[in-house]
Amino acid sequence: MIGVSFFRILRAAGNNFLRNVWLSIATTVIMTITLLIVMFLFFANVFGLEVINNIQQKIDLSATFMTEASEEQMSKVVRNMEQRPDVRAVQFVSSDEALKIFRERNIDKPYIEESLAELGKNPLPASMFIVATAPEYYEDIARYLGDDQFGEVIEEVSYEDSRDMIQRLISIISTIKNAGFIITIVFAGLVILIMFNTVRLAIYSFREEIDIMHLVGASRWFIRGPFVIESMLVAILSVIITTGIIYPLLNGIAPELQRYFLEGYAQQEGFNIYAYAVQEWPTVLGLQLAVALGLAIISSLIAIQRYLNS
Amino acid sequence: MITFNKISKVYSKESAALHDVSLKIPTGDFVSIVGQSGAGKSTMLKLISAQERPSEGMIVIDGWDITKIRRWQIPHLRRQIGVVFQDFKLLPKRTAFENIAFAMEVGGAPTREVRATVPHILKLVNLAERANAYPDELSGGEKQRIAIARALAYKPQILIADEPTGNLDALHSWDIVQLLIKINKLGTTVLLATHNDEIVNALKKRVVTLNDGKVVSDKKSGTYKL
Ligand SMILES: Nc1ncnc2c1ncn2[C@@H]1O[C@H](COP(=O)(O)OP(=O)(O)O)[C@@H](O)[C@H]1O
Ligand SMILES: [Mg+2]
Numbered sequence: 001m002i003g004v005s006f007f008r009i010l011r012a013a014g015n016n017f018l019r020n021v022w023l024s025i026a027t028t029v030i031m032t033i034t035l036l037i038v039m040f041l042f043f044a045n046v047f048g049l050e051v052i053n054n055i056q057q058k059i060d061l062s063a064t065f066m067t068e069a070s071e072e073q074m075s076k077v078v079r080n081m082e083q084r085p086d087v088r089a090v091q092f093v094s095s096d097e098a099l100k101i102f103r104e105r106n107i108d109k110p111y112i113e114e115s116l117a118e119l120g121k122n123p124l125p126a127s128m129f130i131v132a133t134a135p136e137y138y139e140d141i142a143r144y145l146g147d148d149q150f151g152e153v154i155e156e157v158s159y160e161d162s163r164d165m166i167q168r169l170i171s172i173i174s175t176i177k178n179a180g181f182i183i184t185i186v187f188a189g190l191v192i193l194i195m196f197n198t199v200r201l202a203i204y205s206f207r208e209e210i211d212i213m214h215l216v217g218a219s220r221w222f223i224r225g226p227f228v229i230e231s232m233l234v235a236i237l238s239v240i241i242t243t244g245i246i247y248p249l250l251n252g253i254a255p256e257l258q259r260y261f262l263e264g265y266a267q268q269e270g271f272n273i274y275a276y277a278v279q280e281w282p283t284v285l286g287l288q289l290a291v292a293l294g295l296a297i298i299s300s301l302i303a304i305q306r307y308l309n310s
Numbered sequence: 311m312i313t314f315n316k317i318s319k320v321y322s323k324e325s326a327a328l329h330d331v332s333l334k335i336p337t338g339d340f341v342s343i344v345g346q347s348g349a350g351k352s353t354m355l356k357l358i359s360a361q362e363r364p365s366e367g368m369i370v371i372d373g374w375d376i377t378k379i380r381r382w383q384i385p386h387l388r389r390q391i392g393v394v395f396q397d398f399k400l401l402p403k404r405t406a407f408e409n410i411a412f413a414m415e416v417g418g419a420p421t422r423e424v425r426a427t428v429p430h431i432l433k434l435v436n437l438a439e440r441a442n443a444y445p446d447e448l449s450g451g452e453k454q455r456i457a458i459a460r461a462l463a464y465k466p467q468i469l470i471a472d473e474p475t476g477n478l479d480a481l482h483s484w485d486i487v488q489l490l491i492k493i494n495k496l497g498t499t500v501l502l503a504t505h506n507d508e509i510v511n512a513l514k515k516r517v518v519t520l521n522d523g524k525v526v527s528d529k530k531s532g533t534y535k536l
Contacts (some may be wrong), residue, residue, distance in 0.1 A: 008416075213416045215359075215388065217386070217391075217398070218385060271509060
């Protein structure tokens with residue numbers, strides 16, 4: 001009996017949708033736009049954090065050693081650095097290793113090999129790369145290494161201060177988030193308003209049926225169900241449309257995004273927003289469903305409460 | 311058994327639609343409720359189907375105190391009470407058959423049962439051959455018979471009819487009354503609100519007369535004079 005009722009309620013919901021088909025379409029469109037905005041915020045946030053993360057990983061401090069510096073002197077400095085609490089890791093690259101890496105990188109450029117042979121000796125100095133425990137320590141560490149006490153051992157300290165850039169990125173992201181949040185709220189309000197009126201109209205065009213339903217003792221669920229379910233159908237339709245838009249879109253722009261924002265930073269496999277969306281599909285779908293169904297249920301319940309209680 | 315115990319109903323402060331009405335209607339009775347327009351007949355029927363709530367007193371139907379019935383319980387009550395109105399209240403875009411089926415469907419009856427029961431009820435009200443007609447294509451009397459058929463869809467214990475002949479000529483009115491008698495003979499308690507004295511007098515059944523919201527007479531085989 002519950003099965004039969006559910007099927008009938010579903011059919012009635014479909015009828016509602018068709019009876020005011022233009023309003024239903026308008027609701028679906030606005031709902032879809034809202035979901036697209038929510039999705040944009042979601043992915044902008046994920047991507048922004050990924051970019052920041054990459055830049056943070058990329059901050060490194062390197063120091064090249066004097067060619068005259070002895071093994072002993074250099075390893076003393078390395079050990080010295082390793083003992084600092086603000087240093088997470090130090091990687092020492094001897095001049096032989098540096099040459100090896102250099103050769104590997106330029107394996108496709110024969111003229112490099114030629115000029116190396118011409119030179120007759122290894123032109124690359126030994127160096128060390130330092131990873132701090134937090135970005136704000138780099139300045140300190142760099143200053144320390146630039147100190148006179150290392151003057152005979154260290155040739156040059158180089159580090160790129162990307163804190164500014166990160167700070168800017170974070171503020172851009174938070175601006176996007178705030179603006180997006182406001183836009184989302186505006187659109188959510190629009191959805192509720194339009195949906196509310198859709199349901200109100202549906203209730204109006206079914207008022208005779210509703211009257212009779214009341215009189216013959218139809219259950220409350222049977223009377224209200226179709227209106228709530230119609231809204232839920234609109235919500236689900238919007239989720240389907242939104243998903244149909246975002247996945248191809250992400251697939252299309254993922255390589256561009258990666259090239260533009262992440263090139264050169266990513267050491268291993270680069271971050272691909274489309275791959276992320278595919279992998280995290282339950283989150284993507286769940287977020288959309290939560291927003292869409294939430295708005296649908298709220299607005300239809302308010303309309304029912306107002307127009308269906310007599 | 312329907313029991314009204316000291317029932318008052320006040321819509322607005324100035325006047326009471328019903329005042330201190332006490333009444334017992336045994337199961338299977340046929341009761342005509344008569345009185346001038348505004349006497350409180352409709353109010354009395356609405357209290358039984360919980361379309362209105364009493365301001366004072368207690369209403370018990372088959373041992374169920376519905377005085378303070380909860381909203382969610384009302385559907386259960388309504389399925390035991392068939393209601394018929396002067397203006398039929400049929401859905402214009404549905405056929406006779408569909409109007410009856412609709413009432414059964416929204417009550418959750420399985421499709422198989424609906425298909426089996428509706429022709430039965432149509433036969434009971436003598437409209438089997440009009441099953442596929444729309445309300446527009448039916449006469450007033452036929453419309454009212456469809457409305458009664460719909461009220462019977464749940465096999466209610468009680469049928470309340472509020473001026474069911476109000477829009478009908480004498481001949482059709484008599485048709486409807488015959489039908490109500492038939493339904494009563496099948497065991498359903500029938501409450502008929504009317505101010506048609508000819509019908510009441512011909513019925514020779516119990517008559518409750520209301521005047522200004524009070525019961526002024528209650529006779530076993532009563533008559534009614536305007
Ligand atoms: N919903 C209502 N609001 C206010 N007054 C009402 C309402 N329904 C009925 N009344 C008043 O209650 C009294 C009885 O009405 P009603 O029961 O409809 O009488 P009847 O059916 O005998 O004509 C009348 O005075 C009428 O005006
Ligand atoms: Mg009346």
